[in-house]
Amino acid sequence: MTAGLAVAGLRAGYGRETALDGVDFEAGAGRLVALAGENGSGKSTLLKAIAGVVPRSTGEIRLGGESIREWPRRKRARAVAYAAQSVDLIFPISVRDLVLQGRAPWRSGFLWESGEDREIAEEAMRACDVLDLAERDATRLSGGERRRAFLARLLAQRAAVWLLDEPTADLDPRHRLEFLEVLREAHARARPIVLWATHDVNEALAIADDLLLLRRGRLVAAGPVDGALAPEALERTFSIGAAVERDAAGRPRVTFFRPSS
Amino acid sequence: MKGRRASPAGAIAAAFAILAAAAVFAVLVGSVPLSFEALRRGDPVARAILSLRLPRVALAAGTGAALAIAGAALQALLKNPLADPFLLGTSGGAAAGAAVAVYFGASALASPAGAFAGAAAATAAVLLLSLRSGRLDLQRLLLAGVTANAFFSAVILLLFSSSAGGRSRSMLFWMMGSLAEARPSEAAALGLYLAVGGGLLLATAPSLNLFLVGEESAASLGVAVDRTKALVFAAAALLAAAATSFVGIVGFVGLIAPHLARLAWGNDQRRLLPCSAAAGGALVVLADALSRLLFSPAEIPIGAVTALVGVPFFLLALRRVS
Numbered sequence: 201m202t203a204g205l206a207v208a209g210l211r212a213g214y215g216r217e218t219a220l221d222g223v224d225f226e227a228g229a230g231r232l233v234a235l236a237g238e239n240g241s242g243k244s245t246l247l248k249a250i251a252g253v254v255p256r257s258t259g260e261i262r263l264g265g266e267s268i269r270e271w272p273r274r275k276r277a278r279a280v281a282y283a284a285q286s287v288d289l290i291f292p293i294s295v296r297d298l299v300l301q302g303r304a305p306w307r308s309g310f311l312w313e314s315g316e317d318r319e320i321a322e323e324a325m326r327a328c329d330v331l332d333l334a335e336r337d338a339t340r341l342s343g344g345e346r347r348r349a350f351l352a353r354l355l356a357q358r359a360a361v362w363l364l365d366e367p368t369a370d371l372d373p374r375h376r377l378e379f380l381e382v383l384r385e386a387h388a389r390a391r392p393i394v395l396w397a398t399h400d401v402n403e404a405l406a407i408a409d410d411l412l413l414l415r416r417g418r419l420v421a422a423g424p425v426d427g428a429l430a431p432e433a434l435e436r437t438f439s440i441g442a443a444v445e446r447d448a449a450g451r452p453r454v455t456f457f458r459p460s461s
Numbered sequence: 462m463k464g465r466r467a468s469p470a471g472a473i474a475a476a477f478a479i480l481a482a483a484a485v486f487a488v489l490v491g492s493v494p495l496s497f498e499a500l501r502r503g504d505p506v507a508r509a510i511l512s513l514r515l516p517r518v519a520l521a522a523g524t525g526a527a528l529a530i531a532g533a534a535l536q537a538l539l540k541n542p543l544a545d546p547f548l549l550g551t552s553g554g555a556a557a558g559a560a561v562a563v564y565f566g567a568s569a570l571a572s573p574a575g576a577f578a579g580a581a582a583a584t585a586a587v588l589l590l591s592l593r594s595g596r597l598d599l600q601r602l603l604l605a606g607v608t609a610n611a612f613f614s615a616v617i618l619l620l621f622s623s624s625a626g627g628r629s630r631s632m633l634f635w636m637m638g639s640l641a642e643a644r645p646s647e648a649a650a651l652g653l654y655l656a657v658g659g660g661l662l663l664a665t666a667p668s669l670n671l672f673l674v675g676e677e678s679a680a681s682l683g684v685a686v687d688r689t690k691a692l693v694f695a696a697a698a699l700l701a702a703a704a705t706s707f708v709g710i711v712g713f714v715g716l717i718a719p720h721l722a723r724l725a726w727g728n729d730q731r732r733l734l735p736c737s738a739a740a741g742g743a744l745v746v747l748a749d750a751l752s753r754l755l756f757s758p759a760e761i762p763i764g765a766v767t768a769l770v771g772v773p774f775f776l777l778a779l780r781r782v783s
Binding site: 214215248251252253273274276277278280281282284286288289290291292293297298301302304305307312357 | 469536537540541542595667670671673674675677678680681682683684685723728729731
């Protein structure tokens with residue numbers, strides 16, 4: 201199950217509108233892959249298609265060589281975990297109950313959570329630094345706390361693939377860094393394949409192994425971040441001038457600018 | 462979340478104990494009070510009163526339970542604390558459907574079929590009207606519900622204005638709800654519908670828990686989203702139809718009871734659905750007792766009592782949502 205994720209010819213859309221227009225890529229076992237692109241480039245749709253929650257999609261999605269499309273829903277949910285961009289909650293729910301939802305695909309029907317489920321949820325809350333908030337109402341948490349609670353729910357799912365849709369978009373710099381730190385540590389421990397959508401390229405470059413650039417439902421570039429990161433690909437992806445520099449550790453950094461025509 | 466780790470069985474037992482207490486109270490009070498003492502003596506008047514009040518209380522409890530469990534499930538499914546069979550127009554559709562069936566000569570016990578057709582049509586229409594780019598819009602939902610209710614009231618009005626007298630049920634019965642004509646056969650029939658509809662909803666409770674965060678999230682956790690939605694809408698329509706065809710429109714119970722149960726016992730749907738049913742039953746039983754007591758010996762329509770309690774409740778809930 202630790203083998204790679206392979207996507208081929210993936211198309212998806214809503215109604216008559218096409219959001220993904222033939223995407224191919226492979227993510228090796230344990231890779232942390234950032235997915236960057238403008239708003240509306242298809243990042244969310246790509247994650248939803250892999251999670252199986254998009255209305256219609258065609259193409260191949262293979263995990264460890266097996267086509268996960270044919271898997272029963274719950275088996276798929278045990279292998280692929282998805283954290284939506286929205287963390288809106290209307291009804292009060294304790295952080296603990298929220299995190300326990302991650303155990304749903306592992307539990308049959310009407311059964312109450314087992315002791316093992318509770319332990320796994322506690323461990324996930326500890327990893328995401330929300331154990332102290334376990335009995336708090338998740339609707340009353342700050343944005344950063346709530347993001348970490350949802351990350352804990354995803355961890356509790358114990359899946360081989362984690363799909364995260366712009367988990368830091370609404371966070372201030374401090375909470376953003378805290379979140380990324382927690383994510384990086386959790387990834388280092390469990391070694392899942394992470395696909396993580398962001399529109400902040402530098403955030404992606406700071407922690408990702410690989411980078412996928414999407415534009416209008418198609419892949420512009422894909423590859424390891426420390427390899428060749430061509431300014432041209434970035435310029436095409438974001439329709440703006442881009443310059444790539446490297447810091448002392450050799451990590452690339454991108455500066456965007458308006459081309460002076 | 463206040464500490465609510467009470468055992469599920471304990472919470473459900475507590476809720477049903479409240480329902481039982483309310484039922485005993487409602488059987489004893491009325492224009493002529495009843496005492497255990499007189500019943501034990503075998504007093505014929507007391508026994509006659511008991512045989513009148515028991516089916517009435519049973520029908521009230523069944524009505525409240527059906528509407529409340531439907532409301533609780535709809536609230537979770539739609540992630541909307543204002544969802545309720547009355548506000549969504551389902552009860553109105555059911556009343557109009559049942560009225561049409563009775564108008565064309567169906568017996569009172571067969572009217573649930575007409576009510577179900579009306580409830581299903583109303584649910585479908587209101588949901589379609591409240592879609593905005595594929596998503597349910599709260600404002601549209603409320604507006605569509607109000608519009609549907611106005612339409613169905615007009616249908617009922619039209620039917621009964623154009624019909625000669627002597628119909629078994631009056632216009633007021635459908636529009637304001639009444640328990641005055643409760644019969645044991647009706648209570649038993651409602652119990653059957655409640656067992657089917659309530660059982661279906663209970664079976665979806667674990668999935669409904671996941672809907673509380675959102676549809677996509679539920680789907681990603683392995684829930685068959687479309688099947689669950691179809692099932693909940695169908696079961697809610699069935700329950701609203703059964704309750705409405707025997708008692709008429711009783712509004713706001715599906716809104717109030719789940720909120721009270723949620724406050725007392727938390728929001729885990731596996732516990733909330735049965736607790737809401739008990740709370741709804743107790744609510745309508747008490748509302749009925751009140752309707753008999755307030756202007757005794759005259760009676761107020763049960764729907765008027767629940768609306769008087771329900772409207773302030775609705776406004777409170779609306780403020781919290783927006």
